[in-house]
Amino acid sequence: MQALFGSSAANAAGAENVIQALDVRTRMLICVVASATVIFIKDWYPLAMLGAASFVYAAAHNRFRVLAVAYAAVSVMALTALGCVYVMLVFMPEMGDMGLGPFLNPFLRVVILIHVVLALAISSRVKELLSTLKSLRLPLFVYLPATVMIRFIPSFINDVRLIRETLKIKGYAVNPLTLTLRPALTLRLLFAPIVVRALRSSDELAVAAELKGLGYADRMTFIAQNRFRPADYIAFAVTVILAVAAL
Amino acid sequence: MQPTGQVKICPAEKSRLRKHRYWQSGELITIGTFAALIKISTMVIAIAGGGMNPVSMVLKNIAATSLLIILVYKVRKFGVLAMFSVISGLVSLLLMGGNAMLLIGSIGAGLICDGLVFVVSGYSKTWAMVLGVGLYDLLARAISLGYSWFFFQEQIGLFFMGAVVVGIGYAGCLIGLATGVFFARELRHAGIIRQ
Numbered sequence: 509m510q511a512l513f514g515s516s517a518a519n520a521a522g523a524e525n526v527i528q529a530l531d532v533r534t535r536m537l538i539c540v541v542a543s544a545t546v547i548f549i550k551d552w553y554p555l556a557m558l559g560a561a562s563f564v565y566a567a568a569h570n571r572f573r574v575l576a577v578a579y580a581a582v583s584v585m586a587l588t589a590l591g592c593v594y595v596m597l598v599f600m601p602e603m604g605d606m607g608l609g610p611f612l613n614p615f616l617r618v619v620i621l622i623h624v625v626l627a628l629a630i631s632s633r634v635k636e637l638l639s640t641l642k643s644l645r646l647p648l649f650v651y652l653p654a655t656v657m658i659r660f661i662p663s664f665i666n667d668v669r670l671i672r673e674t675l676k677i678k679g680y681a682v683n684p685l686t687l688t689l690r691p692a693l694t695l696r697l698l699f700a701p702i703v704v705r706a707l708r709s710s711d712e713l714a715v716a717a718e719l720k721g722l723g724y725a726d727r728m729t730f731i732a733q734n735r736f737r738p739a740d741y742i743a744f745a746v747t748v749i750l751a752v753a754a755l
Numbered sequence: 756m757q758p759t760g761q762v763k764i765c766p767a768e769k770s771r772l773r774k775h776r777y778w779q780s781g782e783l784i785t786i787g788t789f790a791a792l793i794k795i796s797t798m799v800i801a802i803a804g805g806g807m808n809p810v811s812m813v814l815k816n817i818a819a820t821s822l823l824i825i826l827v828y829k830v831r832k833f834g835v836l837a838m839f840s841v842i843s844g845l846v847s848l849l850l851m852g853g854n855a856m857l858l859i860g861s862i863g864a865g866l867i868c869d870g871l872v873f874v875v876s877g878y879s880k881t882w883a884m885v886l887g888v889g890l891y892d893l894l895a896r897a898i899s900l901g902y903s904w905f906f907f908q909e910q911i912g913l914f915f916m917g918a919v920v921v922g923i924g925y926a927g928c929l930i931g932l933a934t935g936v937f938f939a940r941e942l943r944h945a946g947i948i949r950q
Contacts, residue, residue, distance in 0.1 A: 536848065539848065546906075547902070547905035547906065590913075592916050614906055614907045614913055617906050618906070625848075628848075648778075648783075649777075649778040649783055649838065650838075650841055650842070650845070652780065652783040652784065652787065653783045653784065653786045653787030653790065653838065653842045654787065654842050654845055654846055655787070656783070656784050656787025656788055656791070657787040657788075657790045657791040657794075657842055657843075657846045658791075658846060660787065660788055660791040660792075661791045661794065661795060661846075664791055664792060664795040665795060668795060668799050682803050683803065684803065684808060684811070687800070687803050687808070687810060687811055687814065688808060688810045688811075691810050691813075691814050694803070694814075695800075695814055695817065695818065698796070698799065698800070698803075699796065699818055699821075702792065702795075702796060703792070703822070703825065703938070703942075704942075704947065706788050706789065706791075706792045707825075707829075707942065707947050707948070708947075709788060710781075710784050710785045710787075710788040710789075711781075713784045713788070714779075714780060714781030714782075714784045714785065715781075717780040717781065717784060718780055718781065
């Protein structure tokens with residue numbers, strides 16, 4: 509999400525770290541390989557090895573604060589889930605064995621995916637993402653809505669902020685208490701203005717796109733060509749070797 | 756005085772301009788806008804609800820399904836749900852940490868449900884669209900649960916926890932089917948949706 513705002517210190521300085529030096533397609537491939545590999549590994553030590561390797565990959569971005577927040581969120585979820593599982597085990601002891609492997613494996617899988625996915629999400633800037641979508645040679649019917657979605661998310665976040673401010677001025681507060689006690693009213697107050705705004709925006713954009721003749725070109729022309737560099741091949745080779753070794 | 760405004764177009768260019776495209780720009784933009792809107796509205800409700808709040812779990816699914824119904828009402832074409840899955844999954848993967856493996860299953864669910872709606876009524880009957888979206892939500896959740904079974908295979912209790920949360924969410928989807936139709940009718944009455 510931070511990519512949408514492009515406000516990171518590294519981005520502002522124009523500095524490139526090891527992850528940003530990789531092509532976005534390489535980072536996407538690493539995510540795909542990681543998410544496919546972790547479901548086939550049953551033992552905790554290959555998962556721990558992949559966890560360590562993915563930590564090095566994520567840490568290369570030097571965004572330790574974001575990583576710490578992600579770890580904190582996973583820990584809270586894990587503790588909540590484990591608490592509930594212990595309660596369930598009291599009533600249904602046949603449900604699971606709480607040895608070291610069974611205890612660690614699910615969380616190791618989650619942590620590996622968090623590492624690779626955070627590295628992708630934090631390090632990609634909007635411009636980079638859009639050029640990646642172009643360079644993937646996706647057809648217009650995939651490229652156009654994806655671009656609209658990426659461009660619209662910050663605008664909708666801003667709209668939601670404005671709606672919350674408006675509601676505050678009118679004396680309505682949107683918080684867990686009001687949402688729990690008066691869900692229908694809260695949903696109506698948040699939902700109706702943003703839907704009408706979205707429909708209007710999509711109509712205006714559609715008219716603008718038609719007037720500009722969007723979609724009538726035979727093929728897109730690219731200002732800059734995104735090509736894989738040696739670092740991309742090396743990163744992908746290391747990923748495949750690690751995945752095969754872990755399996 | 757010579758006549759102005761006469762532009763000669765070569766035959767190849769003429770045939771290219773006449774080429775009929777299945778997806779119009781306006782429809783693609785609507786799909787992109789709604790994909791963004793669904794992501795943001797569910798995120799806002801989840802944050803406002805304060806995490807594991809069952810009311811917010813139900814509410815965010817009501818909002819998402821209602822918006823999906825409005826989208827299908829607005830773009831009545833075979834492939835709208837599959838297209839929504841592709842866009843939503845792709846952008847989630849790039850920006851929000853979506854899972855790459857779920858993208859494939861989600862596209863499959865979209866295609867199955869699009870096929871169902873197309874075969875049953877060709878996107879002309881409200882009940883068929885409601886059925887399609889309801890089945891899409893169910894299949895997408897079933898695929899997510901299938902993937903999470905692989906994830907939590909050693910701790911089946913965690914899988915059941917997830918299944919309970921998904922079940923609560925699906926109750927919200929079922930309510931969202933009704934509210935979506937209600938919203939779509941209101942928006943049509945207001946002239947915002949013209950189909």
